[in-house]
Amino acid sequence: MRPSFVLTFLLVLGIAGMAPAEETGKRGEASIIPAPTLLVADGLNTDGSLVKHYRRGLDYAIDYFGNYGPYYVYLLSSDSENSVRQIYLQRAKNRINRNSKISTAEEQVDEFLKRHNVINEIKAVLAGKAEGGLTWTQNPPILYEDVTTNAKGREKDPLENTWGALHEYHHVFQMAHCDTKQSRSSDKHINxxxxxxxxxxxxxxxxxxxxxxxxxxxxxxxxxxxxxxxxxxxxxxxxxxxxxxxxxxxxxxxxxxxxxxxxxxxxxxxxxxxxxxxxxxxxxxxxxxxxxxxxxxxxxxxxxxxxxxxxxxxxxxxxxxxxxxxxxxxxxxxxxx
Incomplete structure (x- = not known):
């Protein structure tokens, strides 16, 4: 099984030294894609069970479908606002297009964090609302994200945690072979x-x-x-x-x-x-x-x-x-x- 990297964001941990994802070329080229990265908010996974049961599903799915991505898994909770905001800052950095000729890395980070949907998503996290799901970028760098705004439920339900990881990774594989800019009824996308x-x-x-x-x-x-x-x-x-x-x-x-x-x-x-x-x-x-x-x-x-x-x-x-x-x-x- 391919390993997953787990990053637990505590108040005492910084992220300044972490490198953003680079453009990986063609969508779905599994041979050059890193293993998935799990970013876990402070207050979760204290006994390791949240990540253990998520990885049980993720590892199985990767063994079956292959490694596609880059794939980032965000397991969030309302316990620490600072931890949540640090994770969203890293999420913005992961999306930086180093080859962009129209905006700097700093401008891209700022633009992402000011998006209305991102602001509302952070509010949902801090309010303890259970939302989220799989999302992906349409332009370079192509990447996929599984976002759980309140992972407390996943932590308490190992079966659903594993089940969700299996389900969402199948979507990663599917979207890697579709033109996601097209409508679902398009012949280049799936229904x-x-x-x-x-x-x-x-x-x-x-x-x-x-x-x-x-x-x-x-x-x-x-x-x-x-x-x-x-x-x-x-x-x-x-x-x-x-x-x-x-x-x-x-x-x-x-x-x-x-x-x-x-x-x-x-x-x-x-x-x-x-x-x-x-x-x-x-x-x-x-x-x-x-x-x-x-x-x-x-x-x-x-x-x-x-x-x-x-x-x-x-x-x-x-x-x-x-x-x-x-x-x-x-x-x-x-x-x-």
Whole structure:
């Protein structure tokens, strides 16, 4: 497993000697990318368990997908405002583009710290609000960040801590093979159900591989209750919204993103692996390599064996079947429907 560097920011520790990330060339060139860096705020990880359980997931994901980045993990809390502000200063330094011809390093740091979203995020940290998630830069230096504004919850829940690390790193891999400046409906980017659904499937499957959960039980919970993603589950949602569409990108604003992109997306991933019998590593990993060259639609058809439109037509009647019927796809002796 690749090591992760852990930086704990206490009041007595400075960061002046830390070097910002340099531009790393092409997005996703794993051979020249450093190991992930974890930046942990004062007041967290006093017994080492927060980082231990995060790394349990992160290390597994890197072993599977490869090392992409640079990747910075920010585990924050409201215990020390000075510690939080020192971390955000370092976050700004990590984003410095040394090749910029329009602004100095100091100007870039100042600009980042004055952004409204950054100011509001710091306020959320200091207020103890649980927000955040994966973000990335669109311009050099290309880097990825997993931000948890209140990591107290992660510290108290080792399973969800590991699970979240697995889920977010799959996104790092995904975004490294997409043109993230394009819309989700673009052929150079992946749909939300692919991003969230495949990461939901992979993280649950990897959690089972680590001996932490039962994967089939989890998939059934997505149908019945929504599991650890939200309420309602798939069954209730599709009954109330019969015109749902997996490819529709409007659910982030309209509501229903949890059910469509995460839950149904996870089951769509399961359909490809367990019904269409595409190898798991192809669905979760290998088809992404062709997206930059071929585009999403052609890459999907090449690796999955059917077009996206054909897939949507097949998946809808499948997922609307009773729970005991759809759960048969996980049985070794099942018949492919």
């Amino acid at each position: 939300s159900w692919m991003a969230e659904g495949m990461a939901s499937y992979s993280s649950a499957k990897f959690m089972e591989n680590l001996g932490l959960i039962n994967f089939e039980d989890y998939m059934l919970k997505l149908k019945k209750s929504g599991g650890n993603i939200g309420r309602p589950g798939i069954n209730e949602y599709v009954a109330q919204h019969p015109n749902w569409q997996l490819k529709n990108e409007a659910y982030w604003e309209e509501g229903g993103s949890a059910q469509i992109y995460y839950m149904l997306g996870a089951w769509a991933t399961a359909y490809l692996i367990h019904v269409k019998e595409v190898k798991e590593v192809v669905v979760l990993k290998e088809w992404y390599f062709d997206i930059p060259k071929l585009g999403k639609s052609a890459a999907f058809k090449k690796h999955m064996g059917l077009s996206l439109s054909e897939f949507y037509q097949e998946f809808r009647p499948f997922i609307l079947q009773p729970d005991d019927k759809v759960m048969q796809i996980f049985k070794p002796t099942r018949k492919v429907q």
